[in-house]
């Protein structure tokens with residue numbers, strides 16, 4: 001990359017990967033593995049891990065049987081198998097935009113079509129509006145898919161909003177796919193540890209996508225799961241699980257050990273991310289022309305910048321700009337949207353750097369915006 005060749009130091013705000021240490025329990029579990037033959041395990045997952053997941057959900061007041069849980073290679077495979085199981089060509093799924101860009105790949109791989117539920121920065125990207133959601137439902141709609149807490153927006157639904165979306169799914173007989181991989185990262189106590197899985201009355205509609213990646217700071221473990229009580233969907237998911245035989249044995253054992261970590265781990269991680277969020281938001285608010293609402297969850301901030309095009313601005317930051325040899329990278333906003341032309345001046349900032357590095361990164365961003373406005377925008 002040109003910026004690296006020029007010897008610039010790049011502060012990466014573009015990657016959605018936690019930087020906090022993975023609990024030691026993971027490494028201990030995989031080091032102690034000593035089976036003579038590394039065999040395939042059961043296609044839906046190893047019982048020891050399924051039981052660990054069930055115990056975790058029990059603490060959230062959710063009762064799951066063994067059959068309700070399918071262990072997958074990350075939340076990614078959970079999403080892919082879900083889409084492949086429930087969609088036919090041209091069936092539609094309603095997704096609030098901006099959304100995690102890989103959803104496009106999963107939905108399209110299944111032949112589905114995304115119907116984007118529009119939001120905007122000045123409403124803090126909140127999407128739980130009954131009329132807006134219902135107006136997108138057609139005879140081809142198969143599912144509503146949400147990320148709660150949201151990536152890239154950090155939006156967290158409150159209880160009433162969750163209930164309202166659950167009611168819509170029930171009334172229109174739609175699947176409700178809830179990607180809850182950021183569940184532990186909610187920065188207001190009123191949210192607790194939110195999950196749609198508590199709504200028993202929509203058990204047949206509900207699909208929960210989950211993962212150890214963010215919860216345990218363990219993206220490389222590649223372990224997630226999909227949870228549903230819908231028997232037809234279980235049968236379809238089982239076929240996909242069988243087709244790829246099994247998830248990696250040692251990864252599953254490591255993940256099972258993670259579920260035993262003390263709750264203090266979650267409290268500490270959350271407190272750290274919350275401090276960082278506060279830093280990023282207060283720095284962004286000081287930059288004239290930036291539109292940003294305080295995100296309530298996950299570890300991302302979506303903001304609208306006073307630039308013409310955040311992708312062009314990003315390239316300029318890398319190729320033409322530095323502040324004492326330093327520059328920043330964020331994720332430009334447009335790829336998080338289905339609707340062409342939306343998100344062009346928006347960015348997603350992942351606060352997965354240390355407090356000190358974040359402060360420096362935000363200082364560089366502020367200086368970069370000011371210089372870009374003076375040297376590029378004014379001259380055009």
Ligand SMILES: Cc1ncc(COP(=O)(O)O)c(C=O)c1O
Pocket residue numbers: 016073074075076077100147151179181210211212213219222223224
């Ligand atoms: C919203 C969301 N869902 C799912 C995933 C998939 O993560 P993994 O496959 O590591 O579980 C990610 C990863 O960033 C994500 O942000």
